[in-house]
Amino acid sequence: MIKKTKLGIAVTLAATLSASVAFAENIKIAFVDPLSGPFATTGTNGAAEWTYAADVLVNDKGGVLGGKNFEIVTFDNKMSGKESLIQVQVAIDQGIRFIAQGNSSGIAAAITDAVNKHNRRNPDDRVLFLNYSAVDPVLTNEKCNFWHFRFDANADIKMDALTDVMAKKEDMAKVYLIGQDYSFGKAVAAAAERNLTEKRPDVEIVGNELHPIGKVKDFTPYARKIVASGADSVITGNWGSDMVGLGKAIIEAGFEGQIYTYYAASNGITRTFGEAGKGHINLVAEGAINPPASDRVSAYVDGFEAKYPDHDISQARIANAVEMLAKAIDEAGTADDVVKVAYALEGMVHDSIWGGTVTMRESDHQAIQNVHVAGHTNENIRHPLDNSEYGLLTKVTVENAGMDSPTTCEMKRP
C-alpha cells in the first residue's frame, strides 16, 4: 500500500515536472480581445485564427529556436480600455513578452501607451505589441513607438487603394459617404473625401454623414436618402450589425450601384447578404483567399475550416504576424530580449502565404503589403465564408499599397 502511494506520488511528481518543463519551453503570446459580450464573435474568431496559425505555421514545423512552441494565451478584455490594461498587466506578470490585440483602435491606443510606459520603467521585462487589426492611422503616426507593430494596412492605405480602383471607373459620378459616429468612421469619411477630390475632381460627393454606432434599429430611412440622392457608389467603414443593416436596407430600397466597405464579410454577414449582395458589395482588405494564391493557401484555409467549422479566415494578416514573429525570434536568437526581436522585425521583408511580400516599414512599423478590392459573389469561389456558398473574389490588386505613404512618426529606439 505504502509502496503504491509512493509510486503514485513519484509518478505525479514526474508528470508535473515534465509538464512544467514543456510549459516553460513554450513562447507565449497574449491574445487580448473581447471574448464575451456583443463583440465576442470577432474576438473568438481572431483567437481561433491565432491558435491555428501558431500550430500550423510554427509548431508543426518544429517551432522556433530549435524546438520551442508558440502558445496563444487568451485574455478577455470585454471591449473595454480599462479592462484591457488590467489584462495586459496580468499577461506581463505571467511573464508573457508578446501582446496581440486588434479590435478597436481606441483600445489599441491605450495599450500602445501602456506598453510604452511599461517598457521605459521596466527595462528587464519589456514586451512587444503586435497590433493585427486596429487601423487608425494615428497608431503609426503621432502615437507610434518602437514596441508597436501593425500587420494590417491602416485605414488611409486601404482608402488610398480603394479610391485608386474607384477612380478608374469612368461612369462613376455621385458618391455617398456614410459611417458610424466615432473616430474610425470619421477617419474613413475624411480619407475618402480627400482621396476622391484629388483623384476624381469631377465626382460629386452627394452625402457625407455619420449615424450613431449600434443604436440604429432600422436603416431604411438612411437607405431612402441614399437612393434619393442619385448616388451610384457608397463608401462605408461600418462593421457588425450596423454593416448588415445598412447594406441590406440600401439594396432593398432599390439601389443599383456599388457599395464599398471595409468589413462586409464573415461573422454571419456574408451569409446574410447572400444573393442580394451579389454585384453590389465590395470589400477592401489585405490577404485574398479567392482565387487562392497557391495550393498552400487552400490547404491552410481548408485545414482551418475543418478544425473550426464555425469560424473563417477573415483576418489573413494573422498568419503573416505569426510567421514574421517566428522568423524574427529565430533571427534574434532569443524570445526574451524583445529589443533584439523588434530590431529583427523592423525592416523585415516576408514572403506572405497569401502571395506577394509583407514589408515591416522601419520608419513607423506599418506593414506594407498587397491590398485587394474584392466582390461578394458565389461564382469562382474556392473558399466560401460563413458555411454559405458566397465568398469574396478578388477584383483588383494594388501591389504594396501605400509603400510611399507619408508618416509623421518620430521613433525613439532603445
Next chain:
Amino acid sequence: MDLILVNLIDGLVFGLLLFMLSSGLTLIFSMMGVLNFAHASFYMLGAYFGYQISTVLGLGFIGGLIVAPIIVGIAGAGIERYGLRRVHQYGHVPELIFTFGLALLIQEVVKLFWGQNQIPYFEPAYLDFALFSVGDNAIKAYKVFMIFISLIIFGGLLYILTKTRIGMIIQAALSYPKTVEALGHNVPFIFMGVFGVGTALAGVAGVIAGPALGTFPGMAFTLGSIVFVTIVVGGLGSLWGALLASLLIGWMTTFAASYNIKMSSILEGIGFSKPEVLSDSMFQDLWTLTLPQIGPILPYLLMVLILVFRPQGLLGKRES
C-alpha cells in the same frame, strides 16, 4: 415630395412593429402591474422560433408565423404560472429582478443554441419583390405585408377587449380583481392568459421583424428600451395610447434619419452666429450636429417632456 411619402410608409411599418411589442407590454402592465423587462426577449424568441420552424423544420414562413407565436405564448404563460406568480407575493422589486434575470437568461440561451452571429432568416420569396416604387425608392411587398398583419392584430385586439365577454372580464379584473373573483371567475387564470397573449404578440412581432431588421442575439437589447419609452409616452395600460405613441415614434425617428438638417443652420436661423474658430468654442459639438445624429435620442427626449408635462402619458388615465 416623393421622399415624404416613402418616409410615411417606412415610419408606419416601424411604428406598427413597435405597437405589436408595446401593446402586449402595456396590457400586461395594466393587468398585473408587472413591468416585464423580458418582453423584448420574447420578441427575439419569436424571430428565432420563426426561423427554426420555417427553414429547418420546413413549414414555410406562414407556418412559422402561426406556430412560433403560439410556442412563445405558451412559454410566456408557463413562465407566469410557475415563475412570476410565485415571485409576485414578495412585491414589485423581486418581480422586476425576476423579469430582468429572465431577459439575460433568454439572451444566453439564444446564443447557446443559435450562436453569436446573425442567422440567415429571410423574407419568403413570394413577398421578396418590389411591389411599387415611389420615385427611385422601391417599396417591398413584405413591408406592405407587415402593415397588414399589424393592422389585423390591432383590430382583433380592440374587438376582443371591447366587444367580447372575455374582454369585459379582463377589463373588470383590471379594476376590481377581488369582485371578479367573487363572481366565480378564475382571476389568476386570466392573468396567465393575458401574459401568454402579450408574449405571443411579441412573438408575432419577432417573426415578421426578424427577416426585415435582422435576427441576432442583440435584437432584444436594441429594441427593448424603445418599447418602454413607447408605453410611457402612450400612457401605461392604454391600447390606443400605445398605438399613438408607436406611430409617433416610428415617424419621428424615420423622418429625423432622412433629412440632413444641420444644427448650425437652425442656430443661425434663430439669431446665433457661428464662432470663427469652432475648436475653441464651448459648444463645438452642438454646432456640428445634424438631425440624423440626434434622431435616435428624440424618443427619449419626448419621454422626458411627457413625464414632465403629462406624467400619465398621452392617453393614460392613471393619476399616479
